[in-house]
Amino acid sequence: MNNQKGVVFPMVLIIASVFIMMLILMIDQFIIDKRFYKEVEESLVADHLVHLAVKEVTAGWEAEIPEVIEGHITYPNGVVRYSLLKQDGRYALIDFFSTTNNDRVGRVLIQYDKEAGRVVEWIEKQTS
Template sequence: MNNQKGVVFPMVMIVASVFIMLTILMIDQFILDKRFYKEVEESLVADHLVHLAVKDVAEELGEVIPDIIQGEISYPNGVVRYSLTKQDGPYVYLEFSSTTKNGRVGRVIIQYDKEAGRVIEWIEKQAM
């Protein structure tokens, strides 16, 4: 028994070091994933706000579209501002900009057909 010459202690230290390194790596990965999911959640909330505003404004407009239209709609998760950018025959271009409570911005330009009463084209813009 006295002839082991200290083999167990270095093995325990190596196994413990590997376990501690893996634990630190897993914690780091968890923190990165948590940040990523929070960013995705904010992006989805901003996108959802724009969808809600497009639906509400399209119902409000119907077939009557004034020359100058601007407005702001407040939702529990943020605010959406919209404005008419261009009228081209039967088509109207509206720009929507949403801002969540945490500051995430989403921008969309839609092409709305006055005669059909529906959205024809959906152009997403990068938030600036």
């Protein structure tokens, strides 16, 4: 028993320290990834709400766009507000502003072609 040099205890401390540091790094990375995926999910929900609203608002326009377009559509995941910005000749510019239940905001401007009956330009705007 007197020939033990005290090597085992320091080795166990070193291995345990490395293991604990790796565990802390993995937990930290998991938390960062979780936040990122939540942000991506909210962004996709806001974008999807705008897509649904564009389909719903433009569905009834075969030949002519009403002079005054303004309103909102409520979905289970949020609300989309829309308004006609400009209408001249063949094209109309309509602004869609979505807000999810978790307050994520999305904004899209579309240019609608009255003669073709479809969206010809889709402009995503940054919101502050």
